[in-house]
Amino acid sequence: MKIALLGYGKMGKVIERIALERGHEIVLKKGSNDAFDGLTDADVAIDFSIPDAAVGNISACLNGNIPVISGTTGWLEHYHDMAQLCEDKNGAFIYGSNFSLGVNIFFELNKQLAKMMGNLKQYKVSMEEIHHTQKLDAPSGTAISLAKDIINYTDYAGWAIGNPKEGDIFIDAKRVEGVPGTHTVNYDSDIDSIAITHTAHSREGFALGAVVAAEWIVGKTGIYSMKDVLGL
Known part of the structure; x- marks a missing residue:
């Protein structure tokens, strides 16, 4: 599976390591000021960025027909806009306040x-x-x-x-x-x-959950949560 990482801080680096350990490939590592070069090559995107960047990241994915997992918090006043965009584009989207x-x-x-x-x-x-x-x-x-x-x-x-x-x-x-x-x-x-x-005890639980969610959503359309991923 080819993954775009939107946000390459401490969490992004832990997600990268776990994704590589599970046999996946990272095709984009985007910091706050970087372009989306490589996004179109991705099977799925994982957004752990900052509140000001989340909406732009999620929009770029949904507009590009890339399933997107977002664990960024602090932007939820725009959640319904992103949910509507996902429906309009027949895309796939999971937001989680915590992916652990x-x-x-x-x-x-x-x-x-x-x-x-x-x-x-x-x-x-x-x-x-x-x-x-x-x-x-x-x-x-x-x-x-x-x-x-x-x-x-x-x-x-x-x-x-x-x-x-x-x-x-x-x-x-x-x-x-x-x-x-x-x-x-x-x-x-x-x-x-x-x-x-x-x-x-560490960031690993959050990162593993995000990668598991990314694995789960590929090939699906709709708006989901970690409850769907885990069958809770």
């Missing part, structure tokens, strides 16, 4: 816990996410996905990283050197607390 196989299992655990806690009003929900200092967006896309799933099954109406209003889930977004990603969901009452946590 473990995190996607964590997403499902979070949903199940939220369903069970929805009627227990004595518990107050909060979240903590910790990432490396190079991460540009806060809170993380993973934290937002977790919050949205909690909102779907409880009376919470939104989330906030500053001073939460009544009905908001407080997300404590921390940036610590060398931390790949840790997410904790807390349910606290006066008598006890319940917490679930996912801790990434």
Whole structure:
């Protein structure tokens, strides 16, 4: 499989290594200021770039009939535009706030816990996410996905990283050197607390999931998620 890497920072380099180990070929390694030379040779593209570049990268792929996997966060105000472009072009697209196989299992655990806690009003929900200092967006896309799933099954109406209003889930977004990603969901009452946590030990989990998603989407059309890839 021929892969175009859109974004060639630390994550892009880990994706490259894992893709090569799995027998794939890299035909484009695009940094922020590079052209798309080689994109038309690709069977699939993997976008781990920056928020300002994501829409342009995804658009170029969909307009060029190249299936695209995007793990870039911080651009989701344009998600529906990209989804519409994918439908218009009969393309293939997966966006994931987190491609780690473990995190996607964590997403499902979070949903199940939220369903069970929805009627227990004595518990107050909060979240903590910790990432490396190079991460540009806060809170993380993973934290937002977790919050949205909690909102779907409880009376919470939104989330906030500053001073939460009544009905908001407080997300404590921390940036610590060398931390790949840790997410904790807390349910606290006066008598006890319940917490679930996912801790990434390296970037390899995110990179492997992105390559697995790229392998899965080739030959398909439509808009998918990691839940589809993993059959969850």
